[in-house]
Amino acid sequence: MALATAALVGWSCEKNALTLPDEPVTSGARVKLVHAAPEAPGVDLFVNGTKLSAFTPANASTTSPGTPVPISFNNTFPGTGANYAVVPVGQTALRVSAPATTTATSATVIYEQTTQLEDNKYYSLLLTGAGLKPEVLLVNDDFSNAIDPNKFYVRFVNLIPNDVKYDLVLSTGTVVIPGAAYKSVSPFVGVDVSNNVSLVLRATGTTANIGTTYTFTSTANGRVLTLFARGLPGKTGAQAPALNGYLNR
Numbered sequence: 001m002a003l004a005t006a007a008l009v010g011w012s013c014e015k016n017a018l019t020l021p022d023e024p025v026t027s028g029a030r031v032k033l034v035h036a037a038p039e040a041p042g043v044d045l046f047v048n049g050t051k052l053s054a055f056t057p058a059n060a061s062t063t064s065p066g067t068p069v070p071i072s073f074n075n076t077f078p079g080t081g082a083n084y085a086v087v088p089v090g091q092t093a094l095r096v097s098a099p100a101t102t103t104a105t106s107a108t109v110i111y112e113q114t115t116q117l118e119d120n121k122y123y124s125l126l127l128t129g130a131g132l133k134p135e136v137l138l139v140n141d142d143f144s145n146a147i148d149p150n151k152f153y154v155r156f157v158n159l160i161p162n163d164v165k166y167d168l169v170l171s172t173g174t175v176v177i178p179g180a181a182y183k184s185v186s187p188f189v190g191v192d193v194s195n196n197v198s199l200v201l202r203a204t205g206t207t208a209n210i211g212t213t214y215t216f217t218s219t220a221n222g223r224v225l226t227l228f229a230r231g232l233p234g235k236t237g238a239q240a241p242a243l244n245g246y247l248n249r
Contacts, residue, residue: 029092029117030084032141033077034246036159036230037127037134038239042070043110045077045125046095047087053077070099074230074238080246089119096127096136111136122248128159128183130232135161135183141248143188143224150221151190154199157228158182160241164203166229168243171198171213179204180229188224188248201229201243211242224249 033045033053045053055069055077071077078085096111110133117123122141129135139157146153156168158180168177170191176199177186198213214227225248231241 027089027119028086029089029119030122030141031087031094031117031125032084032123032246033071033096033125033127034228035071035073035075035127036228036244037129038073038230038232038235039131040073040110040127040129040134041098041101041108041132042072043096043098043127044068044070044107045085046093046097047085048093049095052085052087068099074244076246082247082249084122087117089117091115092117094125094138096125108133110134113138124226126157126159126228128230129161137183137185139185141226143248146188146190146224146249148190151192152221152223152225153188153190154224155188155226156180156186157226158184159228159230160233162233164233166210167202167204168227169200169202171200199227199243201241211240214243214245223247 031047035043044051053071055071058067058069091114093114094112095109097107097109099107115138122143124139124141126137126139127134128137143153154168154176156177158166160166161182163182165179165181167175167179169175176189176191180186198215200209200213201211202209211231225245227243227245229241230244232239233241235241
């Protein structure tokens with residue numbers, strides 16, 4: 001009986017053992033959604049027909065799952081950190097849509113495209129423009145040349161819809177990336193930075209800072225990030241032109 005009991009206990013432990021995966025993700029394309037269209041509604045991201053984006057539902061409780069929250073203006077999915085969503089490679093159907101609301105009985109498709117996504121490549125899906133239906137840019141985040149561990153690397157994307165060109169400038173006055181036209185995407189540029197150094201947005205040919213600065217509170221050596229100008233000229237508050245950003249690595 002003792003042997004039978006021991007065998008039963010051993011089988012039970014093995015049957016209920018939980019093995020946690022510890023292998024890193026080594027395949028798939030990486031996608032990050034950036035909502036920089038001030039007048040557009042919140043959106044959901046679908047990949048091959050399946051909803052991928054999701055924030056914590058509003059008003060969730062023990063008795064209710066809450067209401068799904070779309071990605072709204074000035075938000076990034078999966079987040080402003082270096083994480084990306086992993087999606088299938090090859091011909092991939094991407095769709096951005098505004099979900100149904102109390103005044104809209106069905107979702108409104110804003111962007112839909114089937115495109116070739118490559119294994120272990122990184123992409124930013126950028127929403128920009130004025131009005132309820134934004135323009136969309138799909139950008140390859142190629143930071144393969146960001147190899148100097150003693151620098152941080154930054155690129156600049158102008159998402160302010162007008163004819164003005166903008167500069168990305170260090171607070172010391174050094175212009176890092178000059179004359180960016182609307183929807184232009186610069187390459188990643190290596191920059192020396194120290195604690196509490198800031199980057200500012202300026203219209204090309206001017207010295208006045210636009211919006212708030214983007215400040216590094218610690219040394220950022222080895223980091224790779226995208227800074228983008230967003231907002232609408234003439235607007236105030238959250239929709240006013242300003243500088244924002246997210247990490248690529």
